[in-house]
Amino acid sequence: MLLRISKIILLIVLLAACSGQDTTSEDASTPTAITPTSTPIIQPSAIPTTESTPSNMQNLVVWWPDALSPSDRSEVADLINEQIREFSVSENDLVNVDFRLKRYSDVGGIISTLRAASGVAPGAIPDVTLIRREDLISAVQSGLVYPLEGLISFGVISDMYDPALELGQFNGQLYGLPYMLDVQITAYRAEETRTDWTFDAVLGYDVPLVFPARRVNGVNRQFFIQYLAAGGTPPTADGTLMMNQTALSKVLEFYENAYELGIIPEEVANYSSISDYLPAFILEEINMATITTTTYFDLQASGDLLQIASIPTLDGDSTGALNGWMWVITTPNVEQQELAASFINWMMDIQRQRDFGGGVHMLPSQRTALQGLDDDMVDISSLDMIVSGSVPPLSDLLNGSVARTLQNAFISVITGESTADEATEAVMDQLSTN
Numbered sequence: 001m002l003l004r005i006s007k008i009i010l011l012i013v014l015l016a017a018c019s020g021q022d023t024t025s026e027d028a029s030t031p032t033a034i035t036p037t038s039t040p041i042i043q044p045s046a047i048p049t050t051e052s053t054p055s056n057m058q059n060l061v062v063w064w065p066d067a068l069s070p071s072d073r074s075e076v077a078d079l080i081n082e083q084i085r086e087f088s089v090s091e092n093d094l095v096n097v098d099f100r101l102k103r104y105s106d107v108g109g110i111i112s113t114l115r116a117a118s119g120v121a122p123g124a125i126p127d128v129t130l131i132r133r134e135d136l137i138s139a140v141q142s143g144l145v146y147p148l149e150g151l152i153s154f155g156v157i158s159d160m161y162d163p164a165l166e167l168g169q170f171n172g173q174l175y176g177l178p179y180m181l182d183v184q185i186t187a188y189r190a191e192e193t194r195t196d197w198t199f200d201a202v203l204g205y206d207v208p209l210v211f212p213a214r215r216v217n218g219v220n221r222q223f224f225i226q227y228l229a230a231g232g233t234p235p236t237a238d239g240t241l242m243m244n245q246t247a248l249s250k251v252l253e254f255y256e257n258a259y260e261l262g263i264i265p266e267e268v269a270n271y272s273s274i275s276d277y278l279p280a281f282i283l284e285e286i287n288m289a290t291i292t293t294t295t296y297f298d299l300q301a302s303g304d305l306l307q308i309a310s311i312p313t314l315d316g317d318s319t320g321a322l323n324g325w326m327w328v329i330t331t332p333n334v335e336q337q338e339l340a341a342s343f344i345n346w347m348m349d350i351q352r353q354r355d356f357g358g359g360v361h362m363l364p365s366q367r368t369a370l371q372g373l374d375d376d377m378v379d380i381s382s383l384d385m386i387v388s389g390s391v392p393p394l395s396d397l398l399n400g401s402v403a404r405t406l407q408n409a410f411i412s413v414i415t416g417e418s419t420a421d422e423a424t425e426a427v428m429d430q431l432s433t434n
Contacts, residue, residue, distance in 0.1 A: 059096045060339050063129040065104040068180065068325060068360055076359040083356070087346045095339065100126070111135055114144045114330060127331040128340035130179060133167050133323055133393060140170045145328040148174045151341035156348045156366065163390045164365040168326045171237065176326030177344060178365035180357060183390050184222065184321035186309045187281075187296055188288040197309050198316035199254040202263075209263055209312075210281070211290035213414060214272040219403040221321045222290060222311055223410045224395040226251045229313040239399035243431055245424060248409075250314050252420035255413045269415050293383070297361035300377070308379055310386050318382070322390035324365065363387065405430045 062084075069077055084097050103109035110129055117124040131139060139145045152174070157165070160178065168176030186197065186209075194205065202209065211222055228234060230247035258264045271277055274295060280286045282299070291299075296308060310318040327344045329337050347353070350369045357364040357373075363383065364370050370387065373380055395403065409427045412418035418426070 057094055058339055061098045061126040063100050063102050063110050063126040065130055066101055079359055083352050118144050125330050127336045128329050130325045131328055136176045137170055140175050145175050145330055152177055153345045159366040159368050161387050163322050167392045176328050178324050178326045180362035181324035181365050182292050182294045184290055184292055186311055187291045187306045197312050199312055199314055202312040203257055207288045208265055209288050210277050210286050212271045212273055213268045215407055219395050219406040221395050225319055225391045226313055229317055229319050234394045235397045239397050241402050249424045252413050252423050256420040259414055259416050264414050269411055293363055294361050308382055318385035319389040320386045322392050
């Protein structure tokens with residue numbers, strides 16, 4: 001009884017956090033930690049300057065997204081303050097860090113302000129900030145961020161997970177340095193650990209599998225990643241796709257079999273967000289579902305004992321949908337870029353990154369930092385394999401008509417409207433005429 005009451009309390013907190021912005025949607029996948037809306041944001045304090053300002057004092061303007069300073073965790077604000085103060089001291093007290101906590105995507109937030117001020121009021125923008133992958137490409141194309149090549153420590157770059165590094169690249173050049181990661185995974189409750197996550201094994205478990213299947217714009221990321229894992233090729237830079245018919249057929253056959261076995265509930269086709277079924281998952285009405293690693297850490301902190309695994313794939317290769325926050329430099333001034341890079345390198349110290357990831361319930365982007373997590377708290381080996389095989393949001397690069405064609409085929413199979421063979425044939429026919 002007490003356990004159920006605690007789960008209901010957790011559910012109320014989670015739903016309060018999700019109100020106003022659905023952060024786990026297929027179309028808006030920014031993860032946000034559990035943040036009761038009744039609690040004011042605890043803003044890390046600005047770093048004070050000395051009374052007598054040296055003539056060679058440098059000023060570094062840092063904009064910090066409020067999603068990475070959750071209002072219910074004052075220890076995170078304390079940690080940010082501590083790490084920034086230590087940076088200032090490391091520079092012989094000759095750097096004044098002008099720290100500002102800002103909303104991210106709303107009017108007046110980081111993204112909208114960068115777009116509005118870059119051309120008309122360059123003095124109103126920061127030197128360095130953190131943005132999401134879904135905003136990186138447009139930021140690069142609009143000239144809002146600058147390349148990081150030659151500015152970031154080789155030690156940091158070499159320790160980065162390859163998919164994470166790809167997350168910050170555009171046209172082969174590094175514009176964003178991944179800091180905190182979030183990956184879609186499978187979470188489940190079972191007395192024994194399940195090590196086989198092939199399509200055949202998952203069908204054999206005969207446990208309902210719940211995930212956000214609906215996508216208003218584009219193709220479902222989980223489905224597309226499974227297609228890539230089955231041998232499909234990623235889209236080109238211009239959004240075209242050389243369709244691998246065999247890979248597509250194999251993935252659709254899995255979903256056809258899952259539908260016929262009753263493993264995919266009817267409601268799945270209407271779920272566009274993890275929050276659509278999170279209440280049922282928390283209350284153990286669902287025992288296997290796709291969630292993000294951030295949600296997993298949130299639930300774990302509440303005492304919910306879950307096991308984690310890759311999303312199912314044809315051969316059982318570990319993978320997941322990768323996203324995250326990344327450092328970007330927004331100043332055109334070369335000297336300020338170097339100072340901003342020094343700050344980024346400082347924050348990317350292994351222990352600092354690991355400590356901060358633990359505070360915000362996200363994964364560090366460096367392999368050494370992730371592998372040093374407490375293995376009593378999390379299955380490090382599984383996380384390491386999942387992140388190593390994870391995929392950035394490549395599906396978002398698809399040509400719109402191609403994405404819609406794939407999504408329609410996918411939905412038609414999980415709802416029983418088409419067989420895998422019929423859906424595959426329909427895709428190939430439509431793509432051949434485009």
